[in-house]
Each structure stands twice: as C-alpha cells, then as structure tokens.
Amino acid sequence: MKVETRSIEYVPADERHGKAKDLFPIWFGANMNITTLVSGSLPIMLGLNLFWSVAAIIIGALVGAIFMASHSVQGPKLGIPQMIQSRAQFGVIGAIIPLFLVMFIYLGFFASNTLLAAQTIGDILPIGQTWNIIFIGAVCFVVALYGYDLIHKVQKWFSAASLVIFLIMTYIVFKLPVPAEQWLPSEFDLSAFLLSVSIAVTWQLSYAPYVADYSRYLPSDTPPSKTFWYSYSGTVIGAVWMMVLGAVLTIAIPSFFDNTGGNLAALYGSFAILMYILIIFGQLAINVFNLYGAFMSSITTIEPFFKFRVTPKVRFMFLLVITFIATGLCIVGQGNFLEFFLNFIFFMSYFLIPWTSINLVDYYVLRSGEYSVKDIFDLNGKYGKVNWIATFAFVASIIAEIPFVNASFYMGPIAKMLNGADLAWAVGLFLPAALYYFPMKRKMNYSITVPEANGLAIKKAEES
Template sequence: MNIEKRSIDFIPEEERHGRAGSLFTIWFGGNMQVTTLVAGALSVVSGLNLFWSIIAIVLGNLVGAVFMASHSAQGPKLGIPQMIQSRAQFGIIGAVIPLIVAIFMYIGFFASSNVLGAQAISSSFSIPLSLSIVIMGILAFIVAVFGYDLIHAMERYFSILFAIVFLIVTIIAFKFSLPAGSWSLSQFNFKAFMLTVTVTATWQIAYAPYVADYSRYLPSKTSLKKTFWYTYAGTTIGTIWMMILGCVLTLAIPKFLDNSSAGLAKLFGPNFAFIIYIVVILGILAACVFNLYGAFMSITTTLEPFIKLKVTAKNRFWLVFVSAVIGVALALWGYGGFLNHFEDLISFLSYFLVPWTAINLIDYYFLRKGDYDIQDIFNINGRYGALNWVTIISYLIAVLIEIPFMKTSVYTGPIATFFGGVDVSWVVGLIIPVILYYYPSKKKMSLSTYNERLESNKSL
C-alpha cells in the first residue's frame, strides 16, 4: 500500500475509488472503543437510571449524527477535505479562525487518547507508561503518514474484530445483576437527561471538522443518500452500542470507571484478558490516527495561503511528524494530572465548532446547494476573497451568544445556572447562524448575481 499522494488538494476523478459502504466500517470501527464506552457511562454517573440513559443516548446520537453525516455527504461532490471548504464561507484567510480551533482540538484529543492507549499498553506488556505513550505515538504516526487508504483498510478489519469481541462483552454484561429501579420509567432526572443528550449529540458533531476527509476519494457520482446513510448508520450503531454498554458495566461492576480497560479485561478472565487489552489499544489507536490525520490536514490548510505550501512526500512526513511530536509531548507532560484540565479546555473549544457546523451546512445545502468553484477555494484573489466579514461576524456573535448557556467544570453561564446547570449552548450555536448568516448571505448572493447579469447585458 502506497503513501497517500494528496492532502488538501482536489482529488481528480481518475483517482477516485471505493464505495459508500466503506463509510459504515470507518465510523462504526472508529467509535467501538473504550473512550466511547466511558463517555456513555457519564449518564449513570450523573444520576440517570439505565432506562432513561438509553433514551438520552439514543436521542442525542440520532440528532447529532444528522449534522455529522451531512458533512460526510459533501466529500464525493467536492473532492476536498472538510475544513478547507470553510474558505468558501469565511474567505481564504478568514477560514484560519475555525482552523486554529480545530488544530487545538485535534492535538488535545490526540494527547488524551494517547494516554488512555498507553495505559492499556503499560498494563498489558508491563512497560513504563512514558514509553507506552511514545509507542502509541509512533504507531499513530505510521498509519497517518500512509493516510486515507490504510485508514480505511484498518477500520474495515477493526470493525469485524471489535464487533465480535464486544458482542461477547455485551452478552456477559447483561448477565450481571443491575441495581433496583434500573428499568423504572418513574426515575427521571431532567438535568442529567439533558446533560446526556448534550454530551452524546456533541460527541457526533465533534466529528464534523474531518468527517468529509474520509469520503472525498469516492467517485463524484456516488449517491448523496448512500454517503449520508452509511456514515449515519456506522456512527450511530457503533456509538450507541458502546455508550449503553458503558452504562451497564458501570452499574453492574463497582468502581468500573476507575480503570475501564482493566475492568473489561477481568470479564474475560486471566487467560483471555490479553485479547481485551489488544482491542482497547487498537480502538484508541484508531482515535489517535483520526486526530493526527486531522491535525496534519488542518495545519496544512492554515499554512498554505501564507507560504504557498506544496505537500510533497517529504513535507507530508515532517508535518505529520511535528504534529505527532507535539501531541506526544503534551501526553508526556500531562498524564500525571494536566490532561484533566486540558480536556476541559478542549471541551470548551468544541463550543466554537458548533456555529461553524451550522454555517457550513447552511451554506452548502441551502445557499449554494453544493455549487462551489474549487479552483477559487485555492485562490485568494478568487470569488471567495480573503475575508468574508458577514460570515466572520455571524460566527463570532453566535459564539458570544452561546456563552451564557454553557456549563463546564471551569465555567457555568448565568442562563445555564438559572436552569439548574442544563447546558443547551450547542442548540443555540446551531440556531443563531440561521438568522445571522443565512439571510444576509442570501441577500449578498442575490445582489452579486444581479450585478453579474447587469454587466453581462451591458457587454451585449
């Protein structure tokens, strides 16, 4: 398998390959990991019983995945990575604003995922944690350098392995006795329910900045519906399964979340515990690769308009290498406690991506209807310009309006406090751009079309 030649550039039709069905395995396998399991377990930790946890997990994922899969459907049509498409909305230079946020998130999530994977390596092979962090970084680096085809192939095989192993785990888990009232409809906690919906919906929306990166090589005639539904099915089935499993195990096994990897290993007994550790390592490796590959793409997109960067094989190697080194350094620095605070920062940064998601989808599906000039996306003097102030101002205002609705461990907004700590900022971040971006942009585009027709008539 060859190293990927393309990066942020357009994928010509003769290089397109694959089928929409491959998107199911990449997002199913990508979510079948211990991090997803732990995220789902937060619902029972926050006060929901199993019945209402399942309802909240299913609801949040089904809603959030609509936005995530809608981004994925853009890939075959445009043939370019997700974040570079932001230039059509923000301008060539203006797109650096959401790109910087995305880079921080990618590197941060890479570092935190690296630590989780390293813990499994350390427990399984009796290797010092610091060395395990370096090993996990090297593995992720190798896969990310090879790129698109290797990532797809890896997830295809991982999906089969994970499905088999976690089916066995699920059968074992549901044989445990659960606390009384686990299936009661009367034990409803609104605050915990909304928290779970928020966590699960934003879990899906967080994939938006790079989901189209894994569909951009598909032939341009690939059905939009197939691209959407294979992505949607893969991400929702994998995530919902793992999150519900996390709830069951947390309720059934005391202190399960203290070391979820070891807790899973105990289910298989000492003779087969090694299998679980390998599955955990591979699952987190996939997450690390996603984030490292995304960091490379976003850094390249950010640098390109300023230094006219051409991504040769050599440049690709060094850009991925530098990204990996920064992530590994953060992991080494932070595994003793820093990452707890760093993850809070990363979660806070995710609020900045929700308005970006809304703007991107409104522009693609309702304003331009998928009609973009790909050459001008790479041309600072083209129709999209350097800065689109309508978009930038709309985006920044939407972020500011989100703040009073936020609820994090480091900050709680006054409106969130008034409603008992319920965080609906992501809903606000999705709605506000409809008003602030859609109508001014539609008027601006109509005026531009009118002027073009006027100039055309004059020339005649």
Template sequence: MKIEKRSIDFVPKEERHGKPTHLFPVWFGANMHITTLVTGALVFSLGQNFIWSIVAIVIGNLIGAIFMASHSAQGPQLGIPQMIQSRAQYGVIGAIVPLIVAMCIYFGYLISSGLLGAQAFASAFSIGLTPSIILLNLLTFLVALFGHDVIHKMQKYFSWIFFIVFFVVTIMALRIPVPAGSWSAGGFDPTIFMLSVGITASWQLSFAPYVADYSRYLPIDTSPHKTFWYTYAGTVIGAAWMEIIGVIFALAVPHFLDHPGSNLAQIFSGPLVFMMYIIIVLGQLSINTFNLYGAFMSTTTVLEPFTKLKITPRVRGTFFFCITLIGTVITIWGQENFMAFFQNFLTFLGFSLIPWTSINLIDYYMLRRGEYVIKDIFDLNGRYGKVNWITIIAYVLSIGLQIPFINTSFYVGPVAKALDGADFAWVIGLVVPLIFYYFPMKYKIRTKENQNPVKADISNI
C-alpha cells in the same frame, strides 16, 4: 502500500474509487473503542439513572449524526477535505479561525484517546505509562503517514474484530449484577438529561471537521443519499453501542472511570485479559489515526495560503512527525488529570464546534446548494476572498450567545441557572447562524458571487 500523494488538494476524476458501502465500517470502527465507552460512562456519572442515560445517548447520537453525515455527503461532490471547504464560507485566510478550533479538537482527542490506549498498553506489557504513550503514538504515526486507503483497509478489518469482541463484552456486561431498581424509569432529571444529550451529540459532531476526508475519493457520481446513510448508520450504531456499554459498566463496576481500561479487561480471565488489552490498544490506534490525519490536514490548510506548500512524501512525513511529537509531549505532561480534562474538553467541543457545523451546512444545503468553484477555494484573490467578515461575525456571535446557556464544571451561565442547570447552549449554537449568517450571505451571494459556479448535485439527500 503506497503513501497517499494527495493532501488538501482536489482529487481528480481518474483517482476516484470505492463505494459508499465502504463508509459503514470506517465510521462503525471509528467508534468502537474505549474513549467512546468512557463518554457513555461519563453521561451516567452526571447523576442520571440507567434508563434515562441510555435514552439520552440514543437521542444525542441520532441528532448529532444528522449533521455529521451531512458533512460526509459533501465529500464525493467536492473532492476536497472538509476543513479546506470552510474557505468558501470564511474566506481563504478567515478559515484559519475554525481551523484553530479543529486543531484543538484533534489534539484533544489525540491526547485523551492516546492516554487510554497507553494505559492498556502499559497493563498488557507491564511497562511504564510514558514509554507506552511514546510507542502507541509511534504506531499511530506509521499508519497515518500512509493515509486514506490504508486507513480504509484498517477500518474494514478492525470493524469485524471489534464487532465480535464487543458482542461478547456486551453479553458479559449484562450478566454483571447491578443495584436493585436500576431498570426503573423513575427519577427523570431534565437538567442532566439535556446535558447528556448535548455531550453525546457533541461526540458525533467531533467527527464533522474531517468526515468528508474519507468520502472525498468516492466517484463524483456517488449518490449523496447513500453516502449520508452509510455514514450515519455506521457512526450511530458504533457510538450508541459503546456508550451504552459504558453506562452498564459505570453502573455495575464501582469506580469504573478511575481505571476504565483495566476494569474493562478484568471482566475476562486468564489469557483473555491480555487479549482485551490488545483490543483496547487497537481501538485507540484506530481513532488516533483519524485524529493525527485530521491534524495534518488542518495544519497544511492553515499554512498553504502563505507558503504554497508542495506536499512531497518527505514534507508529509515531517509534518506527521512534528504533530505526533507535540501530541506525545502534551499527553505525557497531562497524564495525571485525564477525567477532569476530558469532561471539560467535551464541553468546549460542543461550545465551539456547533456554530461551525451550522454555518457550513447552511451554506452548502441552503445557500449555494452544492455550487462551488473549487479553484477559487485555493485562490487568495478568488470569489471567496481572504476574509468573509459576515461569517466571522456570525461565528463569534454564535459562540458568545451560547455563554448564558452553558452548564459546565467551571462555569454556569445565568440562563442555565434560571432553568435549574439545563444546558441548551448547543441548540443556540445551531439556530443563531440562521439569523446572523443565512440572511446576510444570501444577499451577498445573490449580488456578488453568482457567476459560472461548478455544481455538485445534492438533490438526493
């Protein structure tokens, strides 16, 4: 195995490889873990009944994955990581604004997924939680260090293992007795339903800042249509499946969320309990490799305009180690308040990330239609400039205009209160950039940037 030599730089034609079909196991496996399952259990714990929780999960994933997979389709055409492409919208320096948000997302999931995996690790090997956190993060560091190709291979094999194991888990979960009337479609609560859809849509959008990182090595003539659909199918099937299992366990197992790893493993008996703990650990290793790899990409993208970093294997290892160390320290420090942190984190995720994804997709599909000059994305004096204030203002306004619509455990906006708690903030975050970004940027592109672009074909989506 060789350490990946590329970081945030363009992947040239001679290094492109792979097929769009390879994206299905990448994103299927990226969802087949206990953090996804806990998200489903969290949806049910909000107070929605069993049937409507499942409907909300399916709808949320179907909607959120449209945006997530649309980002994936950019990878082969541009050949660069997802977040550095944001420089074309925000400017080379201005892109630091969404990058800080992305880094919070990576660290948030690094902490939450790492803690759940460490709990399973501690139970499997009868050691303390803090040593388990350290050991699991060390394993994550070693895998992420090797980069793109190793992650693809890992996901290919893990996906088959997860499919088999969670197929058995699903059968066993359906055999657990549930309270009478659980299958009734009555008791629909529109407020909780909208909040549940928002949470599961945000789950899919959490992949958006790094989804193109795993399609950027595909040949440049790869069909965007296939890139989109293999990504979409893998992530929807994996996430919806695990979240529905989470709903079943939250319904059937009292206080499931208090110890989700142990409660999941205990549906087996004898040596199979240990096996289930190992599967949980592998799942968390899988997703935290994505989180650590994404955090590395974001960190180097922030620093590159000021330092012109040359990413050698030693520099790469240093960055990965420092990020792992920070994530480990925060996980150890915050291990006692996981569920409160996780629920508020998911709210923050949608609140801050949705306007970014809307701006990026509006720019790519509606304004520039895939036409970018890659060298200018790395040039402070290029056509995209240092800071694009149109984008910064649109992004900040989009976040600000969501505030009256949000419904969280720590704050409920006035509009949400007037609507009996219904949370439409994520809809506002998607729509507002159409007004504050699309029209000003359409004029700017037409008058200032329309010069010899490099075109990426997006007509097949």
C-alpha cells in the same frame, strides 16, 4: 503500499475509487473503543440512572449524526478535505479561525485516547506510562503517514474483529448484576439529561471536521443518499452500542473508571489478552484519525501564505512535528483524566456547533453543493480572503452561548435560571444559521443582480 500523495488538493476523477458502503466500517470502527465507553459513562456520573442515560445517548447520537453524515456527503461531491471547504464560507484567510479551534480538538482527543491506551498497555507490560505514550504516538504516526487507503484497510479489519469481541462482551455485561430500579423512568433530572444529550451530540459532531476526508476519494457520481446513510448508520450503531455498555459498566462495576481497560479485559477471564489487544488497537485506530485530520488542517492553514507541493518528505516532516507536539501534550497532561475529558467534551461543543451550522446552511441551503474548487485555493478568488458575515456569525454565536453554558469551570446566568440545564448547543445551532443565512443571501443576490444590471445598461447604451 505507497505513501498517499494527495493532501488538501482536489482528487481528480481518475484517482477516485471505492464505494459508499466502505464508509460503514470506517465510522463503525471509529466508535469501537474505550473512549466511547467512557463518554457513555458520563451521564451516570452526572446523576442519571440507566433508563435516562440510555435515552439521552440514543437521542443525542441520532441527532448529532445527522450533521456528521451531512458533512460526509460533501466529500465525493467536492473531492477535497472537509476543513478546506470552510474557505467557501469564511474566506481563504478567514477559515484559519475555525481551523485553529479544530486543531485544538484533534490534540485534545489524541491526548484522551492516548492516556487511556497507555493505561491499558501498562496493565500487561512493565513499561512506564511515558514510554507507552511515546510508543502509541510512533505507531499512529506510521499509519497516518501512509494515509487514506491504509486507514480504510485498517478500519475494515478492526471493525470485523471488534464486532465479534464486543458481541461477546455485550452478553457478559448484561449478565452483570444491575439494580432493577436503574431501568425505570424515575428520578428524572432535566439538567443532567440535557447535558447528557449534549455529550452524545458533541461526540458525533467531533467527527464533522474530518468526516469528508474519508469520502473524498469516492467517485463524484456516488449517490449522496448512500454516502449519508452508510456514514450515519455506522457512527450511530457504533456509538450507541459502546456508550450504552459504558453506562451499564459504570453501574455494575463501581470501580470501572479507576482502570477502564483493565476492568473491561477482566470480564474475559483467561481470554483477557484478546480484549487488551482490541482496546489498544482501537485507541490507535481512532488516534490515526486525529493525526491525519491535524495534518490536513495544518496544511490548509499554511497553504494560503506559502505555496508548496506536499511531497512524501514534506508529509513526513509535518506529521512528525504534529505527532511530537501531541505526544508531548500527553506526557505533560498525565493526571486527572475524567475532569479533563468532561471539560474538554463540553468546551469543544461551544465552537464545533456554530461552525457546522454555518457550513451546512451554506452547502445545502444557499449553494446547493455548487462550489468553484479552483477559487477555494485562490487567495483572490470569488470567496475572498475573509468573509466577515461568516466570521461575525461564528464569533457572535460563541459569545451568545456563554450565558447558557453549564460546565464545571463555569455556569452562565441563564443556565442557573434553568436549574443547570445547558442549552448552549441549541443556541450554537440555530443562531449562527440565521446570522449567516440572511445577510449572505442578500450578498449573493446582490453579486448576481449588479452585473446583470450593468450589462443591461451597457447594452442600452450601445443600442442608442
């Protein structure tokens, strides 16, 4: 298998391959890991019982995956990575703003996934955690280097293996003793419930910045409905399954969070090694996504200023630097994982949701998926250097979210008035859509009518 030769450029028709159904194992497998389990534990940690935790997980996953899968549809249509398509909304230079924030998200997830995997490796091998982190970074680097096709193949095999092993684990988990009142719709806490819904929504949105990267090689005539539903069903089934198991395990095993991988593997008794292998492989698989996405974003950020061809050697060097930085952050950040992860989940949602709102309004409502791919790569093209409408909508929406925020590091005044209910995600979804749509609609109409008016004036002048 060869190293992938494409990076952020358009994938031509003669290189398109695969079918929409290939997206199901990609996104199903992306959720079959202990980081998803930990996310499912968070509603319990916030004070909800199992009934309300499961309800929040299901609602959040169903809602969040709508946006995630809507981004996936853009891949076959445009044939370019997800974040470079943001240039059509923010401008070629302006797109660097969301790109920088997305890079932070990639590194944050890489750190959380790596720390959980390193802890699990430490349970079966007498190796220090720092060396485990370095080993994980090296393996992820190799797979990300080979790129798209290898990632698809790895995810297919992993999805098949995880399906069997997690089916067995589900049977074991639901045999564990859990107090009956945990499944009753009692002691409802609106604040904790909304926070938990937000966690599940944000989990799905975390895939949005790179979901189209894994559908961009599909033929351009791939039905959008198939791209949507294979992506949607894969991520919803995988996420809900793992998150619900995480919630149940947190109730059934009080010390579950102390050593997630070890406690999970212990359920298999003498076959624990199978679970250890699957856990480690799962963390490696999802971390490849983060490195691959970070590579795409870094190339997209630099490309407007320095035109260069991404050869295998250039790809190697970029990925090596990114892996070095990400691994270094993991080594430095070893400590209180739960507090870090909870804060990180909330923090990134305040930036991701306004971006996804602007992107989807532009793609589906304003332009109906019709873009000039050539101009996306042109600093002087029709999308311009900076679109101040998108930039203002994005920044203003983030500022507007602040009073609604409820996180461990800050609680806004409106969140306090609502007894801790976090509605920042709703503000981040609807406000940027309005701030972007109406002025952008006027701008687009003006750009059409002015040339037409000028052309009519010239024609009348010629006739006279």
